[in-house]
Amino acid sequence: MPITPRALVDLILLGPAGDRRQLQDSPVLGDVWLAFAAKPDKRMDLLITPYRECPAGPVAKEIANALRKLGTPGHTANEALVAYLQGLVAARLSFQELLRVVVPRTCWWKDQKVQEKLTLVTEDEERLLKNFEQVVLWTAAPNDDRRIEFAQEFAKFSSLDRYTVLAGVILFWSEEHECRPAVAVSATRHR
Secondary structure, rough: OOOOHHHHHHHHHHHHHHOOOOOOOOOOOOOHHHHHHHHHOOEEEEOOOOOOOHHHHHHHHHHHHHHHHOOOOOOOOOOOEEEEOEEEEEEEEEEEHHHHHHHHOHHHHHHHHHHHHHHHHHHHHHHHHHHHHHHHHHHOOOOHHHHHHHHEEEEEEHHHHHHHHHHHHHHHHHHHHOOOOOHHHHHOOOO
């Protein structure tokens, strides 16, 4: 049975059926994760909410400048990919641009506890690889009983582990854009 991007995002964000919890310790909302999981190689129209008293105009300008410095294809001076409205910034971004430009400018990212945990997550390569392995095992499970068994491991993921795994899976899919997501994840098992 093929695995849909939505099923995988739901499992990582919410956990297995018996242990549902929302990934709220992230500046990226669930519908954004789902949109990028479904079309990982596409740019998405996003609404970005500036923090508290920050005016939308300067936030939009900072994002636009960062995108120009990043030098990603498709961003020219004549394209209006970032615009501000009252209290919101609208931007058309790829998943990589979201992760490299917007997320590091959030209060969540700048929080000292998050930074410490991110350092631990990236330094603990063995745990990170084990978490990705669980995703691969779940997608390649031959039947629902085995899938439920593998899904129980997702209950052990911290919210930051979930964020890291989901970001990694979507980044992988965006680089393997000619593959369907379920095929791309399953293919990693054979490498």
